[in-house]
Amino acid sequence: xxxxxxxxxxxxxxxxxxxxxxxxxxxxxxxxxxxxxxxxxxxxxxxxxxxxxxxxxxxxxxxxxxxxxxxxxxxxxxxxxxxxxxxxxxxxxxxxxxxxxxxxxxxxxxxxxxxxxxxxxxxxxxxxxxxxxxxxxxxxxxxxxxxxxxxxxxxxxxxxxxxxxxxxxxxxxxxxxxxxxxxxxxxxxxxxxxxxxxxxxxxxxxxxxxxxxxxxxxxxxxxxxxxxxxxxxxxxxxxxxxxxxxxxxxxxxxxxxxxxxxxxxxxxxxxxxxxxxxxxxxxxxxxxxxxxxxxxxxxxxxxxxxxxxxxxxxxxxxxxxxxxxxxxxxxxxxxxxxxxxxx
Amino acid sequence: xxxxxxxxxxxxxxxxxxxxxxxxxxxxxxxxxxxxxxxxxxxxxxxxxxxxxxxxxxxxxxxxxxxxxxxxxxxxxxxxxxxxxxxxxxxxxxxxxxxxxxxxxxxxxxxxxxxxxxxxxxxxxxxxxxxxxxxxxxxxxxxxxxxxxxxxxxxxxxxxxxxxxxxxxxxxxxxxxxxxxxxxxxxxxxxxxxxxxxxxxxxxxxxxxxxxxxxxxxxxxxxxxxxxxxxxxxxxxxxxxxxxxxxxxxxxxxxxxxxxxxxxxxxxxxxxxxxxxxxxxxxxxxxxxxxxxxxxxxxxxxxxxxxxxxxxxxxxxxxxxxxxxxxxxxxxxxxxxxxxxxx
DNA sequence: TTGTAGGCGTTATCAT
DNA sequence: ATGATAACGCCTACAA
Numbered sequence: 216x217x218x219x220x221x222x223x224x225x226x227x228x229x230x231x232x233x234x235x236x237x238x239x240x241x242x243x244x245x246x247x248x249x250x251x252x253x254x255x256x257x258x259x260x261x262x263x264x265x266x267x268x269x270x271x272x273x274x275x276x277x278x279x280x281x282x283x284x285x286x287x288x289x290x291x292x293x294x295x296x297x298x299x300x301x302x303x304x305x306x307x308x309x310x311x312x313x314x315x316x317x318x319x320x321x322x323x324x325x326x327x328x329x330x331x332x333x334x335x336x337x338x339x340x341x342x343x344x345x346x347x348x349x350x351x352x353x354x355x356x357x358x359x360x361x362x363x364x365x366x367x368x369x370x371x372x373x374x375x376x377x378x379x380x381x382x383x384x385x386x387x388x389x390x391x392x393x394x395x396x397x398x399x400x401x402x403x404x405x406x407x408x409x410x411x412x413x414x415x416x417x418x419x420x421x422x423x424x425x426x427x428x429x430x431x432x433x434x435x436x437x438x439x440x441x442x443x444x445x446x447x448x449x450x451x452x453x454x455x456x457x458x459x460x461x462x463x464x465x466x467x468x469x470x471x472x473x474x475x476x477x478x479x480x481x482x483x484x485x486x487x488x489x490x491x492x493x494x495x496x497x498x499x500x501x502x503x504x505x506x507x508x509x510x511x512x513x514x515x516x517x518x519x520x521x522x523x524x525x526x527x528x529x530x531x532x533x534x535x536x537x538x539x540x541x542x543x544x545x546x547x548x549x550x551x552x553x554x555x556x557x558x
Numbered sequence: 559x560x561x562x563x564x565x566x567x568x569x570x571x572x573x574x575x576x577x578x579x580x581x582x583x584x585x586x587x588x589x590x591x592x593x594x595x596x597x598x599x600x601x602x603x604x605x606x607x608x609x610x611x612x613x614x615x616x617x618x619x620x621x622x623x624x625x626x627x628x629x630x631x632x633x634x635x636x637x638x639x640x641x642x643x644x645x646x647x648x649x650x651x652x653x654x655x656x657x658x659x660x661x662x663x664x665x666x667x668x669x670x671x672x673x674x675x676x677x678x679x680x681x682x683x684x685x686x687x688x689x690x691x692x693x694x695x696x697x698x699x700x701x702x703x704x705x706x707x708x709x710x711x712x713x714x715x716x717x718x719x720x721x722x723x724x725x726x727x728x729x730x731x732x733x734x735x736x737x738x739x740x741x742x743x744x745x746x747x748x749x750x751x752x753x754x755x756x757x758x759x760x761x762x763x764x765x766x767x768x769x770x771x772x773x774x775x776x777x778x779x780x781x782x783x784x785x786x787x788x789x790x791x792x793x794x795x796x797x798x799x800x801x802x803x804x805x806x807x808x809x810x811x812x813x814x815x816x817x818x819x820x821x822x823x824x825x826x827x828x829x830x831x832x833x834x835x836x837x838x839x840x841x842x843x844x845x846x847x848x849x850x851x852x853x854x855x856x857x858x859x860x861x862x863x864x865x866x867x868x869x870x871x872x873x874x875x876x877x878x879x880x881x882x883x884x885x886x887x888x889x890x891x892x893x894x895x896x897x898x899x900x901x
Numbered sequence: 902t903t904g905t906a907g908g909c910g911t912t913a914t915c916a917t
Numbered sequence: 918a919t920g921a922t923a924a925c926g927c928c929t930a931c932a933a
Contacts (some may be wrong), residue, residue: 261695325604573904614926
């Protein structure tokens with residue numbers, strides 16, 4: 216395992232290791248000629264500096280980690296493009312790493328912060344409730360993008376940026392009610408959901424209440440334990456259950472676009488039609504809903520704006536060492552073919 | 559920046575650092591009592607070992623990297639689950655890292671291999687042609703999953719595992735021909751594609767030729783430069799172009815499922831129907847095609863099998879220090895509603 | 902079973 | 918502008 220190290224390069228160039236280091240890191244006080252020479256030798260010998268050693272020694276690194284939960288979440292690609300652009304603009308480095316469901320995101324973050332001497336962290340696609348103690352461990356500013364949850368820990372630099380899930384969900388229900396629907400079903404997250412699922416459900420309930428429509432628990436279906444939440448399959452299964460109940464309803468709000476797609480399919484397989492038999496609406500504004508037939512009414516999250524605001528907040532905290540305020544964005548109601556006026 | 563280090567813990571426990579190290583790493587020769595005590599103190603002080611230091615010192619690490627290109631590719635989640643399971647079974651660690659389009663995957667891999675003392679690498683979702691020299695730099699066994707490309711470099715431990723894109727594509731075309739279609743269009747990748755796109759096109763052409771059907775270049779549409787390849791939008795745009803040409807055709811093969819979905823939408827917006835006016839087929843077997851209305855005929859890639867075989871090959875190479883053979887799997891033709899018999 | 906000391910590859914400090 | 922050298926935090930002989 217004959218690894219080339221900085222010493223080898225130094226010897227090969229007839230200079231000291233510190234000079235090589237200066238060449239690698241673009242330090243100012245180095246003779247341009249020697250630098251070029253060194254760089255050439257480095258190329259020739261395919262020398263690549265060992266990052267562990269660098270990180271160990273460095274005190275700062277100008278790098279930001281983006282920690283993604285649920286890699287298959289279709290949101291992320293557009294957001295990541297924004298992050299990338301802004302981070303490069305600030306002349307920072309970044310890397311993307313996945314966190315799987317049975318890892319504790321804060322623990323991973325703390326470890327990485329030490330290992331890589333991070334300047335900041337973006338959490339994407341899920342963030343659980345954490346103890347103050349855990350949060351305080353993470354001495355690096357971070358922003359949680361797409362989730363709202365603030366448990367408000369003092370002197371801990373973080374910020375949440377998201378859509379106002381409750382308000383948007385209410386808006387969607389309002390729209391259906393405006394179309395004349397009174398019996399509106401909800402395909403919800405799992406029963407014990409304490410996060411986005413609960414907020415969206417609250418929005419739904421609040422809209423109904425405001426219009427004097429009683430909430431019928433039989434029209435609320437929860438994601439079964441053996442289904443992945445927010446998945447097409449969960450929507451498919453829930454919609455089947457709902458239709459079997461033979462309750463009367465004319466519209467369905469799905470907790471997410473994917474769920475809406477699954478629900479539509481269940482309707483078709485049942486020999487009925489959307490929107491003629493049931494109006495169905497989703498939530499998120501994924502491209503898939505535009506291409507679906509019929510196109511699906513949904514609330515579009517302003518992902519690019521959320522991403523941009525997230526990263527701005529992060530840099531603010533890095534620069535000013537002071538908490539950036541949480542931010543909630545407005546969604547956009549996309550009125551499409553899967554919902555229609557009745558009555 | 560008062561970081562807790564192994565020395566602090568040692569002092570706190572009144573033992574030497576090596577004892578703490580033994581406790582952390584589950585070494586056998588340590589008194590269980592002292593170990594428990596140390597572990598408690600570690601918990602209490604929230605000590606987390608610095609990975610850079612560990613990796614620097616370590617000679618081996620039993621960890622495998624999964625390098626993912628195109629994070630938004632809908633394949634990956636099911637494959638990653640398989641990787642995870644197998645890797646854990648072998649008592650290795652792994653992590654997932656994203657590579658963006660303007661990074662050179664081999665360079666990243668070489669850097670990571672050094673930094674983390676990797677035992678192996680899985681490349682997922684794209685792999686370019688690389689020079690022998692570059693490949694040889696990477697002294698760690700690797701497997702490329704989902705792509706076939708072998709440029710056959712000696713004494714370099716790697717292996718490709720994928721579906722036989724050409725054969726499966728031919729099969730799909732055969733099926734359509736069997737249904738009576740003669741004028742079959744192809745929605746293809748970009749014109750200069752040298753990878754999967756080309757293979758699938760070859761399969762299409764070969765099927766037509768075998769059946770004595772002349773290849774009409776006007777029925778082949780290429781992904782425009784300003785469209786993302788394999789995207790719904792590209793399918794939408796290409797199908798529009800195709801219909802504008804007013805050429806006669808009865809069936810369409812899309813280079814991927816997403817492209818097929820976009821194509822269907824274009825048909826609907828044109829006031830026509832699938833499959834009554836056009837039969838449309840995709841490739842990949844993504845869940846989305848099942849939920850689409852009409853459900854889309856496609857070739858399903860056996861992703862779990864591919865993943866399993868990939869990781870098996872990787873461990874084989876790690877253990878035996880000898881190249882594992884490339885492997886090509888059969889796809890499964892899913893005959894669904896988007897295609898029909900004519901004539 | 903435990904502690905001491907040296908070194909992993911780099912960067913930072915201090916001379917020169 | 919350059920070079921020697923001491924850390925960085927950990928692991929691992931080796932000694933005790």
